[in-house]
Amino acid sequence: MSKPKFAMYWSGSCGGCEIAVINIHEKILDVDANFDIAFWPVAMDAKVKDVEALEDEEILLCLWNGSIRNEENEHMAHLMRKKSKLLVSFGSCATEGCIPGLGNLFPVAELIDTAYTTLTTDNPDNIRPQTVTQVPEGEITIPAMKDRVHTLAQVVDVDYFMPGCPPESHQIAAVIDLVIEVLQGKAELPPKGAVIGAGHSTVCEECPRQRNLKAIKAFRRIQDVAPLDPELCILEQGVPCNGPATRSGCKARCPSVGAQCIGCYGPAEGVVDYGARLITAFASVIDSKDPEEIEQILDGIPDPAGQFYRFNLADSLFQAGAPAFKKNEV
Amino acid sequence: MSNDKTNKIGVYVCHCGTNISHTVDVAKVRDWAAEGLGSEGVVIARDYKFMCSSPGQELIEQDIKELGLDRVVVAACSPHLHELTFRNASKRAGLNPYLTELASIREQVSWVHTDKEAATEKAKAVVTGAVERVIENEPLEELKVAIHPDTLVVGGGIAGIQAALEIANAGKKVWLVEREASIGGHMAQFDKTFPTLDCAACILTPRMFEAGNHPNIELMTWSEVTNVAGYVGNFSVTIKKKPRYLKEELCTGCRICIEKCPTKVVDQGYEAGIGYRKAIYTSSAQAVPKYPVIDTENCNFFQKGTCKVCEKSCPTEAIDYEQKEEFLTVDVGNIILATGYDLFDARKVSNYGYGRLPNVFTSIEFERMCNAAGPTSGDIVLRDGKTTPKTVGIIHCVGSRDRNYNNYCSNICCMQSLKFAHLVKERTGDTVYDFYIDMRTPMKAYDEFYQRVLEEGTLFVRGKVAQVTDAARKASEEGKLMVQVEDTLIGKQRRIPVDMVILSIGMEPRHDAKETGKLFGIGCSANGWFTEKHAKLDPISTMTEGIFIAGTATGPKDIPTSVAQGSAAAARVLNMIMRGEVTLEPIKASVYQGQCSGCRICNSLCPFNAITFLEDRKVSEINPALCQGCGTCVAACPAGAISGTGFSNDQILAQIDGLLMDVTLADA
Ligand SMILES: Cc1cc2nc3c(=O)[nH]c(=O)nc-3n(C[C@H](O)[C@H](O)[C@H](O)COP(=O)(O)OP(=O)(O)OC[C@H]3O[C@@H](n4cnc5c(N)ncnc54)[C@H](O)[C@@H]3O)c2cc1C
Ligand code: SF4
Ligand code: SF4
Numbered sequence: 001m002s003k004p005k006f007a008m009y010w011s012g013s014c015g016g017c018e019i020a021v022i023n024i025h026e027k028i029l030d031v032d033a034n035f036d037i038a039f040w041p042v043a044m045d046a047k048v049k050d051v052e053a054l055e056d057e058e059i060l061l062c063l064w065n066g067s068i069r070n071e072e073n074e075h076m077a078h079l080m081r082k083k084s085k086l087l088v089s090f091g092s093c094a095t096e097g098c099i100p101g102l103g104n105l106f107p108v109a110e111l112i113d114t115a116y117t118t119l120t121t122d123n124p125d126n127i128r129p130q131t132v133t134q135v136p137e138g139e140i141t142i143p144a145m146k147d148r149v150h151t152l153a154q155v156v157d158v159d160y161f162m163p164g165c166p167p168e169s170h171q172i173a174a175v176i177d178l179v180i181e182v183l184q185g186k187a188e189l190p191p192k193g194a195v196i197g198a199g200h201s202t203v204c205e206e207c208p209r210q211r212n213l214k215a216i217k218a219f220r221r222i223q224d225v226a227p228l229d230p231e232l233c234i235l236e237q238g239v240p241c242n243g244p245a246t247r248s249g250c251k252a253r254c255p256s257v258g259a260q261c262i263g264c265y266g267p268a269e270g271v272v273d274y275g276a277r278l279i280t281a282f283a284s285v286i287d288s289k290d291p292e293e294i295e296q297i298l299d300g301i302p303d304p305a306g307q308f309y310r311f312n313l314a315d316s317l318f319q320a321g322a323p324a325f326k327k328n329e330v
Numbered sequence: 331m332s333n334d335k336t337n338k339i340g341v342y343v344c345h346c347g348t349n350i351s352h353t354v355d356v357a358k359v360r361d362w363a364a365e366g367l368g369s370e371g372v373v374i375a376r377d378y379k380f381m382c383s384s385p386g387q388e389l390i391e392q393d394i395k396e397l398g399l400d401r402v403v404v405a406a407c408s409p410h411l412h413e414l415t416f417r418n419a420s421k422r423a424g425l426n427p428y429l430t431e432l433a434s435i436r437e438q439v440s441w442v443h444t445d446k447e448a449a450t451e452k453a454k455a456v457v458t459g460a461v462e463r464v465i466e467n468e469p470l471e472e473l474k475v476a477i478h479p480d481t482l483v484v485g486g487g488i489a490g491i492q493a494a495l496e497i498a499n500a501g502k503k504v505w506l507v508e509r510e511a512s513i514g515g516h517m518a519q520f521d522k523t524f525p526t527l528d529c530a531a532c533i534l535t536p537r538m539f540e541a542g543n544h545p546n547i548e549l550m551t552w553s554e555v556t557n558v559a560g561y562v563g564n565f566s567v568t569i570k571k572k573p574r575y576l577k578e579e580l581c582t583g584c585r586i587c588i589e590k591c592p593t594k595v596v597d598q599g600y601e602a603g604i605g606y607r608k609a610i611y612t613s614s615a616q617a618v619p620k621y622p623v624i625d626t627e628n629c630n631f632f633q634k635g636t637c638k639v640c641e642k643s644c645p646t647e648a649i650d651y652e653q654k655e656e657f658l659t660v661d662v663g664n665i666i667l668a669t670g671y672d673l674f675d676a677r678k679v680s681n682y683g684y685g686r687l688p689n690v691f692t693s694i695e696f697e698r699m700c701n702a703a704g705p706t707s708g709d710i711v712l713r714d715g716k717t718t719p720k721t722v723g724i725i726h727c728v729g730s731r732d733r734n735y736n737n738y739c740s741n742i743c744c745m746q747s748l749k750f751a752h753l754v755k756e757r758t759g760d761t762v763y764d765f766y767i768d769m770r771t772p773m774k775a776y777d778e779f780y781q782r783v784l785e786e787g788t789l790f791v792r793g794k795v796a797q798v799t800d801a802a803r804k805a806s807e808e809g810k811l812m813v814q815v816e817d818t819l820i821g822k823q824r825r826i827p828v829d830m831v832i833l834s835i836g837m838e839p840r841h842d843a844k845e846t847g848k849l850f851g852i853g854c855s856a857n858g859w860f861t862e863k864h865a866k867l868d869p870i871s872t873m874t875e876g877i878f879i880a881g882t883a884t885g886p887k888d889i890p891t892s893v894a895q896g897s898a899a900a901a902r903v904l905n906m907i908m909r910g911e912v913t914l915e916p917i918k919a920s921v922y923q924g925q926c927s928g929c930r931i932c933n934s935l936c937p938f939n940a941i942t943f944l945e946d947r948k949v950s951e952i953n954p955a956l957c958q959g960c961g962t963c964v965a966a967c968p969a970g971a972i973s974g975t976g977f978s979n980d981q982i983l984a985q986i987d988g989l990l991m992d993v994t995l996a997d998a
Contacts, residue, residue, distance in 0.1 A: 202969045204927035205948075213934045235929075244929040245968035269925055271970035272979055281931050281968035 004060035006035035011066030011073035012100045017091040018042045020166035024173045063090040067100040068150040072143035081156040092165035094152040097314020101149045149314045162197040165264035171197035198249030200269045207252040215287035219300025245278045273317040275308035337371035340399040344381035344406035353440035355450040362454045387419040394423035401464045402430040408437040426469035433460035454993040462988030466981040470916035477563035478663035487515020489881025490668035492896030498546035508551045512617035521700035524749040525779040542618035562876030563912045573653035575624040580648035583620030587640035602694045605705030664903040671837040671882040674729030681797045688713035690831045719829035726766040730836030740836035741886035744770045751788040762788040793818045837886040859885045870899045917959035917976040923949045925971035932963040
């Protein structure tokens with residue numbers, strides 16, 4: 001009997017998700033033992049036409065990491081969707097847009113202009129990338145950037161979501177174990193649309209620090225708090241920690257070692273807009289009734305977009321609801 | 331957005347006479363609901379002239395019964411007005427009332443737009459939002475809680491005393507909390523009261539005495555409320571009892587300490603700054619309770635460490651310099667606020683010279699002066715304490731009806747000025763000028779009193795006084811106060827010499843009314859008076875259930891009206907007590923504990939102290955009996971672990987989806 005097919009694809013992302021998968025060490029051998037790797041550009045050579053040649057849903061499991069930044073990403077998303085039985089939105093870029101999603105704060109032309117004119121960019125002719133270029137050999141094309149970054153689920157139907165930037169290796173291993181158990185008939189798949197490889201509550205739940213009533217008089221950057229109390233809730237020490245709104249599952253890695261949570265596991269279950277949640281939560285514990293003082297305290301968060309939407313901007317309510325998007329754009 | 335729950339929804343569009351139909355094409359909205367929202371489960375859509383009328387409500391009831399409706403949307407006025415009406419209609423027909431939604435197409439559409447076509451489109455969107463929302467509504471059961479039979483009355487002026495006595499006489503216990511050392515309020519300072527001229531003390535002291543000795547009244551003077559927790563029927567109130575420096579249980583009220591105390595201070599309170607009191611004092615000999623207090627700021631012992639004359643002279647050893655403030659927590663079911671008013675500061679109108687020109691007095695100073703038990707034993711004299719004036723000018727509306735100060739009418743000053751005119755005439759036979767802008771004497775026997783004062787010979791000058799000055803322009807003006815006024819009846823500027831000027835200063839909200847309002851969870855108007863639930867139909871209730879207001883705390887008024895309000899508030903409270911239990915809206919927040927991370931962000935936010943943190947399980951929990959459904963914590967919880975019934979994410983997002991739905995497309 002031939003083994004079920006596995007695929008992993010990357011689009012607008014940094015590659016860290018791939019590393020995280022490799023990082024499961026010898027577990028990767030289980031993947032090989034149980035799956036036939038049909039398509040995984042990072043790990044092995046295969047062409048798009050090989051995928052196109054497959055039957056629909058012939059790939060059992062496809063882990064997709066990366067945001068939908070350009071037309072090729074979108075094209076591949078449709079292709080992989082068609083060819084895969086289970087499509088997993090893997091990692092923060094695919095699920096929430098992540099760092100590429102911050103590009104949505106600017107028009108694409110401005111992004112490109114910035115990228116091609118930075119101090120360290122050597123671009124004497126001040127060129128810009130063109131989607132179509134004539135060369136002696138003929139016409140060559142590169143994919144056009146879409147006017148904004150989309151998450152995978154905003155473009156195609158997704159079966160499961162696995163958050164994290166990148167997903168923790170122990171969570172990846174657990175998911176792989178689960179899928180293998182399902183293959184062996186020992187377990188059942190979670191309901192479609194579920195978040196897998198993560199918890200249901202927030203980072204605070206896994207955080208070992210002491211939590212008290214909160215009353216914040218000033219927000220400070222972590223390097224300005226010396227020394228950070230190793231036992232006490234980081235937020236209570238005035239450092240804007242995103243733990244209270246961020247989905248659990250990482251074992252509170254950052255706060256455990258004295259760094260604030262920056263939110264890479266995305267919103268907790270049932271949270272509609274991650275940034276809005278955090279903003280109301282932080283606002284609620286500011287210890288002042290004087291509007292001017294409140295302004296001052298808020299000035300302690302110099303980059304609100306980065307603080308509240310570093311990972312979630314492309315999936316936030318700011319980007320119009322998913323249903324509206326589906327109706328109008330795809 | 332299709333409705334997989336296969337609901338049967340009825341939509342009712344109200345014309346509100348022409349209030350709505352004038353700007354919204356009601357038939358079009360109805361047709362949109364019937365045709366455009368059929369896929370969402372709307373099975374019947376009707377329009378009607380007045381949905382809130384009995385036939386209108388019966389339409390709904392009939393459809394629920396005959397068509398088996400399981401959701402109702404009424405597109406009419408604001409939920410503030412008729413949500414309850416329509417929920418009750420549904421309830422009568424056997425439908426859970428919380429499956430009925432009101433879509434406001436009057437306040438939010440017809441009243442705020444003029445373009446009929448656009449307004450109709452908006453009305454359709456609002457109705458669509460309500461339909462999408464109502465699909466997500468869950469049936470809710472109202473909560474019933476017992477009402478604690480005790481009542482808290484805050485403020486022991488005439489309004490508070492009246493309220494307390496009414497309730498106590500009905501056999502129910504009252505905590506009467508008064509900030510000053512004695513109850514009585516402003517009325518205790520007066521000499522005579524208009525329009526009948528009975529002596530204030532004669533009619534007030536018996537009431538004060540009764541309140542002070544009533545078996546059902548727990549009188550707490552020199553006390554203030556510092557915290558209010560809980561909700562209608564079940565308030566828990568913390569009262570701070572300030573130290574009197576005297577053991578009340580030992581004091582017999584003999585007043586020997588007051589007599590012996592060597593320190594005399596100007597009494598800015600009760601005597602309005604024109605009389606003295608000792609460092610240990612009661613407001614007057616009629617004070618209730620009779621126990622004195624020590625004014626530590628002026629007491630030799632507290633300031634310099636020596637003296638102790640009061641301690642030595644007290645025959646019962648009641649003086650206790652070590653006394654500390656005490657806090658007491660009491661449970662009550664209802665609260666009446668009768669905190670009264672403050673007086674306008676006459677110094678602000680500098681052109682009238684109060685504080686600069688000695689013989690310019692305020693009305694409250696004059697009240698004390700007229701009072702037989704006051705500093706001048708009732709003699710009307712100039713600031714020197716001996717000279718009887720020959721001519722007196724009384725100025726109305728000082729600080730009132732004036733855009734520079736308070737724009738409202740202080741209600742009582744016309745009558746109080748007439749009362750003064752009468753008293754001056756009666757006691758001195760002086761020439762009296764009364765400077766008024768408009769004479770306002772509308773209540774029972776008030777205008778008759780005005781006529782009486784007219785006949786007594788008071789000279790009325792209609793016009794707003796520009797200035798009171800002692801700068802003489804000619805010899806005959808030397809030593810006089812000159813009142814500069816335009817007499818609008820003869821159309822001339824006049825300069826009238828008088829010896830004494832009385833300023834009828836207006837009433838103002840208590841300086842701390844806003845904080846008091848906040849403490850008890852009620853609002854204040856722009857001017858600062860406590861806001862009634864309904865200015866006409868419910869003037870003694872507030873938007874917070876179980877908190878009532880009475881007397882001048884809600885705005886300027888005279889004694890009869892203050893008393894009537896005290897009685898009315900008491901009747902309301904008794905009504906609540908008789909009912910025995912209240913029905914609480916089932917709009918509540920709850921923590922889904924599986925999602926709660928125990929971050930504790932919500933813990934200090936609840937204005938009703940409904941949230942507790944369970945240390946052992948490291949999660950937060952909401953007490954449904956305490957939760958008032960304000961939604962504060964729901965918004966704050968970063969984990970999305972708190973949800974509010976009636977305002978769930980599903981409901982709100984569905985409503986937004988509905989609002990954004992294309993309502994023109996399906997129309998074509
Ligand atoms: C100069 C003058 C003359 C007047 N003459 C007449 C007249 O002849 N006839 C007439 O009908 N009306 C007259 N009035 C109007 C009359 O004074 C009021 O209608 C009446 O006194 C209002 O009573 P009240 O109980 O509402 O307020 P108040 O008398 O102000 O009593 C309020 C009480 O609450 C207490 N209090 C306030 N805040 C707190 C708190 N936070 N905690 C605890 N206790 C608190 C105060 O100490 C006070 O004892 C006159 C008014 C003025 C200014
Ligand atoms: S804010 Fe939310 S997560 Fe935090 S303790 Fe309260 S209920 Fe729990
Ligand atoms: S909704 Fe939350 S904050 Fe508001 S009363 Fe209820 S528990 Fe308290």
